Amino acid sequence: MTVYSLAPGWPRLLSALGLDPQAVLRQAGLPADLLRSPGARIGAEDFFALWEAAETLYPGPDLAVALASAVSADHFDAAVFAGLASRDLAQAAERIAVYKRLIYPVTLDVRTDAGLRIALRPRTPFTPPTVLERFELLFWVAFARLATGARIRPVRITVPDPPDDQTAVADFLDGGVLTHGPPAVVFSPSDMRQPFDTAVHSDMWAHLEIDLRRRLRTLEQSATWTDRTHAALLTCLPAGRRTLADVAHHLATTPRTLQRRLEAENTSFQKVLAETRERLARAYLRRTPLSNTEIAFLIGYGELTSFHRALRQWTGQTPRGLRPA
Known part of the structure; x- marks a missing residue:
C-alpha cells in the first residue's frame, strides 16, 4: 500500500x-x-x-543512534511487539518482516542460511533517507539486546552512505562502525539463535497474530481503486507504461472496468495519472540529484518542454523553484 x-x-x-x-x-x-x-x-x-x-x-550528533538507544518495549507497535513473542532473533525477524508494511514503506528481506541477514528494500521508487536506513539497521541491534538481555554486537552493518563521523555509532556498537554496501545488518549464527528472555506464552503470540492478520486484511480491503491505481503507476511510469490499458493490465482488470471503478470514486484515470506524476516530480526534485530530463522520462514525458509545462500547471513553479536550496 x-x-x-x-x-x-x-x-x-x-x-x-x-x-x-x-x-x-x-x-x-x-x-x-x-x-x-x-x-x-x-x-x-x-x-x-x-x-x-x-x-x-x-x-545532537546522530539522530539514528539516539533513536536506537531509546528503543524499549514501551514504544513498540504491535507488529514489533510480536517479535518479542518469538523464540529467537531469527524467528522475530521473519515475523516482523511479514507485518512491516503496516507501519513502514520498507520491506525486510530476511535470510538465515549463514547467520541472520536483514536487508532493507524500499517499496516505492524512492530510496529511504539515510537516517531512516541507519535507524532501521541499528534498531535490530537494540532489539536483539532488549530481547536477549545480552550485549549483542552485529557481525557487520552496511549502508550506501556511511556518515563521516561515526563516533556515536562506534559507542553504540561497542567499537563497530558502518561500512559501505547495500543497507543490511548481519548477526552471527549463535546470536541469531540465542533464546529471548522476553519470550511470552504461545497464547499471546496467537492473539497478536490474529490481530495483525486482521489489520493486514483491513489495509488491503480498504484500498480504494484510486489508491491501487496510484500504487500501480508508481511501478508502471518508470518502466514507460502510462496508459489506462497498461495500468489495468497491472491490476488484473480491464480498462473499461478500471475507468468505471474510478468514476464511482468521483475521479478518473487521467486525474490520478496527473496527481501521481505531480507527487513523483515533487519527490524526485526534492530528494534526488536527477536531472530534469531524467525526471521527465521517469514520470512518462518524452519531451522536457512537456514536463516543464505540466509542472508549472501543477505548482506554478519551475523545476529550479522546487529543488532544495
Missing part, C-alpha cells in the same frame, strides 16, 4: 530527543495537526520527509 500509519508516540519521542514536533512538521511541509490526528496516515514521500526534517533539526 502507499499510505502508512503514524505511531501515536511520535510527538513524545520527538520531544524526548529535544525536537519541537511542530517545528519538524513545518520543516517537512506537513499539516500542523498531523501528529495530533488519531490514526494519521501519510504517503511514503511525506513519511520520508518527516524523517529528513527530524534529522535536519536534531541538535
